[in-house]
Amino acid sequence: MEQIIPIISEVGFPIVVTLYLLYRIEAKLDMVVQSIQSLPDRMREQMK
Known part of the structure; x- marks a missing residue:
């Protein structure tokens, strides 16, 4: 027990x-x- 405390x-x-x-x-x-999951939606919006 004394060795465990230190x-x-x-x-x-x-x-x-x-x-x-x-x-x-x-x-x-x-x-x-x-952010990574929302990236495809952002890319679709920019393609329009």
Whole structure:
């Protein structure tokens, strides 16, 4: 048990930072997916 506590304190912060960054990237990826999905409609409008 005494060996686990230092590992958690050393690894805990990077895990939290990683999860935060993944959350932010997910939101931006959702915006990219929406843009890509709306692209064909925009292209059809410009072709008219």
